[in-house]
Amino acid sequence: VPKGQAFRDILAFEESACQQGPLVEKLLRKILGKGFYLGTAHGSIVHQGGGLQDMHQDQGYVPLPHPPYPLAVLIIWLFSDFSLQNGGTYLVPGTHIDETGANHVRPDVEFEKLVNSEPGLCALNAPAGQCFIMDARLLHSGGKRTAPGTRYGLRNLYIRGHMRQQENQFLGCSDEVFEKCSPKMRALMGFRPYNGLGMVNGNALDPAPRKVPVCELSMSRPEELKQDFDIKHSHLAKLAQEGGGKHIEYLGPRAKL
Incomplete structure:
Protein backbone atom coordinates (compact mmCIF):
# COMPACT_ATOMS: atom_id res chain seq x y z
CA VAL A 1 0.00 0.00 0.00
CA GLY A 190 -10.13 -2.44 7.01
CA PHE A 191 -11.50 1.07 7.58
CA ARG A 192 -15.00 -0.33 7.14
CA PRO A 193 -17.10 -2.60 9.39
CA TYR A 194 -18.24 -6.09 8.53
CA ASN A 195 -21.41 -7.50 10.10
CA GLY A 196 -20.82 -5.64 13.36
CA LEU A 197 -17.05 -6.25 13.43
CA GLY A 198 -14.77 -3.23 13.35
CA MET A 199 -17.11 -0.80 15.08
CA VAL A 200 -15.91 2.53 16.49
CA ASN A 201 -17.44 3.76 19.75
CA GLY A 202 -20.31 1.33 19.28
CA ASN A 203 -21.04 2.53 15.75
CA ALA A 204 -20.85 -0.37 13.31
CA LEU A 205 -22.83 1.22 10.48
CA ASP A 206 -20.61 4.05 9.31
CA PRO A 207 -17.53 4.35 11.57
CA ALA A 208 -15.71 7.09 9.64
CA PRO A 209 -12.49 8.48 11.12
CA ARG A 210 -13.41 10.50 14.19
CA LYS A 211 -13.54 14.28 13.82
CA VAL A 212 -13.99 14.80 17.58
CA PRO A 213 -11.98 12.47 19.85
CA VAL A 214 -13.86 10.74 22.65
CA CYS A 215 -11.99 11.15 25.94
CA GLU A 216 -12.96 10.33 29.49
CA LEU A 217 -16.40 11.75 30.18
CA SER A 218 -18.14 12.64 33.42
CA MET A 219 -21.34 14.49 34.30
CA SER A 220 -19.18 17.22 35.81
CA ARG A 221 -18.26 18.25 32.24
CA PRO A 222 -21.65 18.46 30.48
CA GLU A 223 -20.35 20.90 27.86
CA GLU A 224 -18.07 18.22 26.45
CA LEU A 225 -21.10 16.03 25.84
CA LYS A 226 -22.42 18.67 23.44
CA GLN A 227 -19.51 18.38 21.02
CA ASP A 228 -20.07 17.55 17.36
CA PHE A 229 -19.42 13.80 17.72
CA ASP A 230 -19.60 11.61 14.61
CA ILE A 231 -22.37 9.54 16.19
CA LYS A 232 -24.68 12.55 15.79
CA HIS A 233 -24.24 12.33 12.01
CA SER A 234 -24.50 8.56 11.75
CA HIS A 235 -27.16 6.32 10.27
CA LEU A 236 -27.51 4.86 13.75
CA ALA A 237 -28.61 8.25 15.14
CA LYS A 238 -31.01 8.68 12.23
CA LEU A 239 -32.63 5.32 12.96
CA ALA A 240 -32.92 6.23 16.65
CA GLN A 241 -34.60 9.53 15.80
CA GLU A 242 -37.04 7.88 13.41
CA GLY A 243 -37.87 5.38 16.13
CA GLY A 244 -38.70 8.12 18.61
CA GLY A 245 -35.46 7.89 20.56
CA LYS A 246 -34.45 10.96 22.55
CA HIS A 247 -31.01 9.94 23.75
CA ILE A 248 -29.15 10.48 20.45
CA GLU A 249 -29.29 13.76 18.57
CA TYR A 250 -29.29 13.42 14.77
CA LEU A 251 -27.72 16.36 12.92
CA GLY A 252 -27.92 14.99 9.39
CA PRO A 253 -25.10 13.66 7.17
CA ARG A 254 -21.71 15.13 7.87
CA ALA A 255 -20.34 17.22 5.02
CA LYS A 256 -17.67 15.35 3.09
CA LEU A 257 -14.19 16.81 3.23
Missing part, protein backbone atom coordinates in the same frame (compact mmCIF):
# COMPACT_ATOMS: atom_id res chain seq x y z
CA PRO A 2 2.71 2.59 0.84
CA LYS A 3 4.76 1.82 -2.30
CA GLY A 4 2.88 4.09 -4.70
CA GLN A 5 -0.44 5.05 -6.27
CA ALA A 6 -0.05 2.58 -9.14
CA PHE A 7 0.08 -0.30 -6.67
CA ARG A 8 -2.85 1.04 -4.65
CA ASP A 9 -4.91 1.25 -7.84
CA ILE A 10 -4.12 -2.38 -8.65
CA LEU A 11 -5.09 -3.44 -5.12
CA ALA A 12 -8.41 -1.63 -5.55
CA PHE A 13 -9.04 -3.15 -9.02
CA GLU A 14 -8.97 0.19 -10.82
CA GLU A 15 -9.16 -0.51 -14.56
CA SER A 16 -6.72 2.31 -15.24
CA ALA A 17 -4.04 0.23 -13.50
CA CYS A 18 -5.04 -3.39 -14.13
CA GLN A 19 -6.68 -5.00 -17.12
CA GLN A 20 -10.25 -6.16 -16.42
CA GLY A 21 -9.92 -5.04 -12.79
CA PRO A 22 -13.70 -4.67 -12.22
CA LEU A 23 -14.24 -8.19 -13.56
CA VAL A 24 -11.62 -9.58 -11.17
CA GLU A 25 -13.28 -7.73 -8.29
CA LYS A 26 -16.67 -9.16 -9.25
CA LEU A 27 -15.20 -12.67 -9.25
CA LEU A 28 -13.68 -12.16 -5.79
CA ARG A 29 -17.00 -10.92 -4.47
CA LYS A 30 -18.57 -14.10 -5.86
CA ILE A 31 -15.97 -16.27 -4.09
CA LEU A 32 -15.47 -14.41 -0.79
CA GLY A 33 -18.76 -12.55 -0.45
CA LYS A 34 -19.33 -8.84 -0.01
CA GLY A 35 -17.08 -6.94 2.35
CA PHE A 36 -13.85 -8.84 1.74
CA TYR A 37 -10.58 -7.25 2.84
CA LEU A 38 -7.00 -7.05 1.65
CA GLY A 39 -5.10 -9.58 3.74
CA THR A 40 -1.62 -8.72 2.51
CA ALA A 41 0.18 -7.56 -0.62
CA HIS A 42 3.80 -7.77 -1.67
CA GLY A 43 6.03 -7.81 -4.71
CA SER A 44 7.53 -11.05 -5.99
CA ILE A 45 11.00 -10.53 -7.46
CA VAL A 46 12.91 -13.69 -8.39
CA HIS A 47 16.48 -13.66 -9.71
CA GLN A 48 18.32 -16.59 -11.30
CA GLY A 49 18.79 -19.35 -8.73
CA GLY A 50 16.20 -17.94 -6.32
CA GLY A 51 12.50 -18.22 -5.62
CA LEU A 52 12.12 -21.73 -4.21
CA GLN A 53 9.75 -22.16 -1.24
CA ASP A 54 8.29 -24.98 0.83
CA MET A 55 4.90 -26.30 -0.26
CA HIS A 56 2.07 -24.53 1.58
CA GLN A 57 -1.47 -23.17 1.55
CA ASP A 58 -2.04 -19.42 1.74
CA GLN A 59 -4.74 -19.98 4.37
CA GLY A 60 -2.45 -22.35 6.24
CA TYR A 61 -2.58 -20.13 9.33
CA VAL A 62 -6.18 -21.27 9.83
CA PRO A 63 -6.38 -24.35 12.12
CA LEU A 64 -7.44 -27.59 10.45
CA PRO A 65 -9.96 -28.79 9.48
CA HIS A 66 -10.85 -25.96 7.13
CA PRO A 67 -14.44 -25.22 6.11
CA PRO A 68 -15.52 -26.55 2.69
CA TYR A 69 -15.04 -23.19 0.98
CA PRO A 70 -12.11 -20.79 0.49
CA LEU A 71 -11.40 -18.32 3.27
CA ALA A 72 -8.96 -16.40 1.09
CA VAL A 73 -8.02 -15.91 -2.54
CA LEU A 74 -4.56 -15.22 -3.94
CA ILE A 75 -4.19 -13.01 -7.01
CA ILE A 76 -0.89 -12.89 -8.89
CA TRP A 77 -0.46 -10.07 -11.39
CA LEU A 78 2.24 -11.14 -13.85
CA PHE A 79 4.66 -8.33 -14.72
CA SER A 80 6.98 -10.81 -16.49
CA ASP A 81 6.47 -14.05 -18.38
CA PHE A 82 5.96 -16.97 -15.98
CA SER A 83 7.28 -20.43 -16.91
CA LEU A 84 9.18 -23.34 -15.39
CA GLN A 85 12.53 -21.81 -16.33
CA ASN A 86 11.50 -18.27 -15.37
CA GLY A 87 10.48 -19.20 -11.82
CA GLY A 88 6.75 -19.59 -12.32
CA THR A 89 4.85 -20.50 -9.14
CA TYR A 90 4.71 -24.26 -8.50
CA LEU A 91 1.14 -25.56 -8.27
CA VAL A 92 -0.45 -28.90 -7.43
CA PRO A 93 -3.79 -28.84 -9.28
CA GLY A 94 -6.73 -30.36 -7.46
CA THR A 95 -5.18 -30.31 -3.99
CA HIS A 96 -7.78 -27.93 -2.61
CA ILE A 97 -10.86 -30.20 -2.98
CA ASP A 98 -11.72 -33.72 -4.11
CA GLU A 99 -14.46 -34.77 -6.53
CA THR A 100 -17.09 -34.49 -3.77
CA GLY A 101 -16.07 -30.94 -2.86
CA ALA A 102 -14.42 -31.97 0.43
CA ASN A 103 -11.04 -30.51 1.42
CA HIS A 104 -7.98 -32.57 0.47
CA VAL A 105 -5.81 -31.01 3.18
CA ARG A 106 -6.94 -32.42 6.51
CA PRO A 107 -5.25 -33.08 9.87
CA ASP A 108 -4.58 -36.70 8.87
CA VAL A 109 -3.13 -35.96 5.41
CA GLU A 110 0.54 -35.31 4.57
CA PHE A 111 1.33 -32.68 1.96
CA GLU A 112 3.95 -34.89 0.30
CA LYS A 113 1.41 -37.56 -0.58
CA LEU A 114 -0.81 -35.01 -2.31
CA VAL A 115 2.13 -33.61 -4.28
CA ASN A 116 3.07 -37.07 -5.53
CA SER A 117 -0.47 -37.93 -6.62
CA GLU A 118 -1.91 -37.25 -10.07
CA PRO A 119 -1.61 -34.85 -11.86
CA GLY A 120 1.42 -33.86 -9.78
CA LEU A 121 3.45 -30.68 -9.65
CA CYS A 122 3.41 -28.08 -12.43
CA ALA A 123 4.64 -24.52 -12.92
CA LEU A 124 2.45 -21.52 -13.68
CA ASN A 125 2.97 -20.77 -17.36
CA ALA A 126 1.51 -17.50 -18.65
CA PRO A 127 2.69 -14.34 -20.42
CA ALA A 128 3.22 -10.97 -18.78
CA GLY A 129 0.05 -8.95 -18.35
CA GLN A 130 -2.05 -11.87 -17.19
CA CYS A 131 -3.76 -12.35 -13.83
CA PHE A 132 -3.79 -15.67 -11.95
CA ILE A 133 -6.52 -16.24 -9.34
CA MET A 134 -6.15 -19.10 -6.88
CA ASP A 135 -8.22 -20.69 -4.12
CA ALA A 136 -6.07 -20.25 -0.99
CA ARG A 137 -6.53 -23.94 -0.13
CA LEU A 138 -4.47 -25.01 -3.17
CA LEU A 139 -1.00 -26.38 -2.40
CA HIS A 140 1.70 -24.31 -4.07
CA SER A 141 5.17 -22.84 -3.56
CA GLY A 142 7.54 -20.32 -5.05
CA GLY A 143 9.26 -21.66 -8.16
CA LYS A 144 13.04 -21.65 -8.69
CA ARG A 145 14.26 -19.54 -11.60
CA THR A 146 16.96 -21.29 -13.62
CA ALA A 147 17.04 -18.84 -16.54
CA PRO A 148 19.16 -15.68 -16.50
CA GLY A 149 17.41 -12.45 -15.55
CA THR A 150 14.62 -11.53 -13.16
CA ARG A 151 10.94 -12.37 -12.90
CA TYR A 152 8.49 -9.78 -11.48
CA GLY A 153 5.01 -10.19 -10.06
CA LEU A 154 2.57 -8.79 -7.52
CA ARG A 155 0.91 -11.16 -5.04
CA ASN A 156 -2.25 -9.96 -3.29
CA LEU A 157 -4.19 -12.03 -0.78
CA TYR A 158 -7.83 -11.12 -0.15
CA ILE A 159 -9.78 -12.57 2.78
CA ARG A 160 -13.36 -12.92 3.97
CA GLY A 161 -14.69 -10.08 6.08
CA HIS A 162 -14.56 -11.96 9.39
CA MET A 163 -10.89 -12.95 9.01
CA ARG A 164 -7.90 -11.26 10.66
CA GLN A 165 -5.64 -9.60 8.09
CA GLN A 166 -2.09 -10.93 7.80
CA GLU A 167 -0.67 -7.43 7.54
CA ASN A 168 -1.73 -4.80 10.05
CA GLN A 169 -2.79 -2.05 7.66
CA PHE A 170 -3.49 0.40 10.50
CA LEU A 171 0.11 0.31 11.73
CA GLY A 172 1.74 -0.22 8.34
CA CYS A 173 0.22 2.85 6.71
CA SER A 174 1.33 6.37 7.62
CA ASP A 175 -1.10 9.28 7.88
CA GLU A 176 0.43 10.71 4.71
CA VAL A 177 -0.25 7.53 2.73
CA PHE A 178 -3.72 7.16 4.24
CA GLU A 179 -4.70 10.59 2.94
CA LYS A 180 -3.74 9.45 -0.57
CA CYS A 181 -5.91 6.32 -0.40
CA SER A 182 -9.30 6.34 -2.10
CA PRO A 183 -12.41 5.49 -0.03
CA LYS A 184 -12.44 2.10 -1.76
CA MET A 185 -8.81 1.44 -0.87
CA ARG A 186 -9.44 2.44 2.74
CA ALA A 187 -12.37 0.03 2.90
CA LEU A 188 -10.20 -2.83 1.61
CA MET A 189 -7.58 -1.96 4.23
